[in-house]
Amino acid sequence: MSVTRIQPRRRFSFFEWKEIVEYRDLLYFLSLRDIQVRYKQTSLGVVWVILQPLVPAIIFAVLFGNFARLPSNGQPYLLMVFTGLIPWSLFSNTIGRAGGSLVGNSNLLSKIYFPRLIIPLAAMGSVVVDGLVGLMVLVVLLALFGVGLGWHMLAAPFFLLAAFLMGLGLTLVVASLNVYHRDFGYAVPFALQAWNYLTPIVYSSSLIPERWLFLYSLNPTVGLIEGFRWSILGGVPITTTMFLSMLTGLVGSLLIGMAVFQRIERGFADIV
Amino acid sequence: MSESSDIAITVRSLGKSYKIGHLETVAADDTSAGGAPQRGIWPWRRTGGRQRLSSETFWALRDVDFDVPRGKVFGVIGRNGAGKSTLLKILSRITEPSTGMAEIRGRVGSLLEVGTGFHPEFSGRENIYLNGTLLGMRRRQIDRVFDAIVDFAEVHRFIDTPVKRYSSGMYVRLAFAVAAHLEPDILIIDEVLAVGDLQFQKKCLGKMKDVTGQGRTVLFVSHSLTTVNSLCDTCMLLENGRVTQIGPTESVTASYFASSEETSGSSLDLRSDPPGDRFCRMVGARMVDRSGESLSYAHIDREFGLEMTYELLEPSTGQVIPNFHFFTAGQCAFITSPRQESPVTLGRHRATVWLPARFLNEGTYSVNFAATTPMPQCCHFHVQDQFCFQVIEDLHDEARHGAVHKVPGAVRPQLNWSLH
Known part of the structure; x- marks a missing residue:
């Protein structure tokens, strides 16, 4: 017979992963709910998921590649933009959609106990599905442009996972702070927009002048995007600075996210 | 520790405090106001200078100790x-x-509110799975009890219809059905029986009895003392966050009535400032039985009286007639006054009206007391909203025919019937 002890918690404790595993069916149904709600009342359904990254990618490719003739390291500009958009949407859509998830589900959180982490995780489910559809589109594009396979492609899952985890860490911060200050709901899209410009998504980092490159590479998402791009298209691997700042950003955001989330989690039902 | 296996829930000096913060602006030299500066979630934003956060600790619950034995229904009551x-x-x-x-x-x-987590766009089937997993069930467990849930909720035909098209009754039935088939060892329930129609309430009650029959423990919180009385073996009374009594349900509910007397209750002492005019003043009122003992509540099966004490100070031009106005649910149920002549001698008098058994319905009544003289028309006093009393009834009473909730109506007289 299981014994549950209820006591005030004091110190930082790690998530009870065991419990999350126990509730994995809930995670499944909640994600399913989010995914279905997203597409249930649309008649085009999955077409939107394909169009969302593809249309902007084509526009940027024409504008920057054909008209402005920005460098693309010898790759088709469309492919360069598209390989940037996949990890970036994974990262930014996670924050965008799951960031408000705690506030959005406050009716559940204040009435039923379950591992709180399930809520942001479930909200990320639809982002992952979108990402998978994006990957399939990428495969089609790669075939159309005749890009060959290479060993570097084995690194792609690693960069996608990094994008997911970095997004998770920041999501936890944003979702938690949203509970206290709804200002974050407004600040986050704005911040993501700015971050977007500082990340080589629609352009290549080879555009950055040499003396600014180090500073530029400190942005953790630079390594994320250029890393994924390299793993798909090959070419020059990312610099050590880019890689290290990506790893630092990844671990840092996860740790901060967990700490903030736990702190908020305790008092959550008393606030909302 | 051998006996601890018979205890399902142990609670020791449990407390919950809330900080009620007031952000107040204080003069720069005023250091006395407010407590120590509080840190919010911004560690770097300390409050200082002109604004400070004073906080007051409010204990919603304090030093609560109790044990719930396995297989018992434990009630929690309180205002x-x-x-x-x-x-x-x-x-x-x-x-x-x-x-x-x-x-x-x-x-x-735990069943704190039925239907939490239902999504209106989803079908009954989808919601059963969503809600079940939300309450901690595994998918396979739900597969097993799925048919039983649908049976219990009586929604067979609509199981693949979005629940937004359900009637509110169907919605609640489905929600309770999911929760009732959780198969937990301990069930925590807050007022769920207040839903659904009469027949469904009976079914829920039956299900709860099943649950305890199988050795499960139930912690039940309710405002309906009638339900608590019939369901719970043991009961705990909470007052201002503290446990004031634990014991057999009947004695705890009885003292709950007694305690509610202080604030709103069924005795009224106006001696310190008696309302009235120069002819007549009201001194007090109470609920009594035939032997003159004070009652704290009335039982539907027993006759009881309401006694008003008043003083005649000066000889009046006419008779001083006491009259009592009975209210329930905000409506005047009836007004009553004596038919016989009222006493005219100066000094204290008592006027008592007798309410027969099986006349008032169960529930809360408030009484306004007045004394009037008809010729010339004059009202000596009219004491409003200061006296109320409760009529209770045993849930197992035959006359209820199994109804779990309050039978509607201001009165419930036992009338004569002819049945052919």
Whole structure:
């Protein structure tokens, strides 16, 4: 017979992963709910998921590649933009959609106990599905442009996972702070927009002048995007600075996210 | 520790405090106001200077100790704000306690509000799975009890219809059905029986009895003393966040009535400032039985009296006639006054009206007391909203025909019937 002890918690404790595993069916149904709600009342359904990254990618490719003739390291500009958009949407859509998830589900959180982490995780489910559809589109594009396979492609899952985890860490911060200050709901899209410009998504980092490159590479998402791009298209691997700042950003955001989330989690039902 | 296996829930000096913060602007030299500066979630934003956060600690629950034996139905009663919901929220782990501890042996299913987590766009089937997993069930477990849930909720034909098209009755039935088939060792329930029609209430009650029959433990919070009385073996009374009594349900509910007397209650003492004019003043009122003993509540099966004490100070031009106005649910139920001549001698008098058994319905009544003289028309006093009393009834009473909730109506007289 299981014994549950209820006591005030004091110190930082790690998530009870065991419990999350126990509730994995809930995670499944909640994600399913989010995914279905997203597409249930649309008649085009999955077409939107394909169009969302593809249309902007084509526009940027024409504008920057054909008209402005920005460098693309010898790759088709469309492919360069598209390989940037996949990890970036994974990262930014996670924050965008799951960031408000705690506030959005406050009716559940204040009435039923379950591992709180399930809520942001479930909200990320639809982002992952979108990402998978994006990957399939990428495969089609790669075939159309005749890009060959290479060993570097084995690194792609690693960069996608990094994008997911970095997004998770920041999501936890944003979702938690949203509970206290709804200002974050407004600040986050704005911040993501700015971050977007500082990340080589629609352009290549080879555009950055040499003396600014180090500073530029400190942005953790630079390594994320250029890393994924390299793993798909090959070419020059990312610099050590880019890689290290990506790893630092990844671990840092996860740790901060967990700490903030736990702190908020305790008092959550008393606030909302 | 051998006996601890017979205890399902142990609670020791459990407390929950809330900080009620007031952000107040104080003069720069005024250091006396407010407590120590509080840190919010911004560690770097300390409050200082002109604004400071003074906080006051409010204990929603304090030093609560009790044990719930396995297989028993344990009731928790208390007025609004007594800490009942806080206790349930702690035990179902929605919120954390500030002090003390609780130990729960077995799987807990909590039913704080039925239908939480239902999504209107989804079909009944989808919602059963979503809601079931939300309450801690595994998918396979739900597969097993799926048919039983649908049977219980009586929604066979609509199981693939979005629940937004359900009637509110169907919605509630489905929600309760999911929760009732959780198969937890310990069930925490807050007022669920207040839903659905009469027949469904009976079914829920039956299900709850099944649950305890199988050795499960139920923690039950309710405002309906009638339901508590019939369902719970043991009962706990919470007042202002503290446990004031634990014991057999009947004696605890009785003293709950007695305690509610202080504030709103069924005796009224106006001696310090008696209302009235120069002819007549009201001194007090109470509820009595035939032997003249004070009652704290009335039982539907027993006759009781309402006694008003008043003083005649000066000879009046006419008779001083006491009259009592009975209100329930905001409506005047009836007004009554004596037919015989009222006493005219100066000094104290008592006027008592006798309410027969099986006349008033169960529930709360408030009484306004007045004394009037008809010729010339004159009202000596009219004491409003200061006296109320409760009529209770045993839930097992035959006359209820199994109704779990309050039978509607201001009165419930036992009338004569002819049946052919």
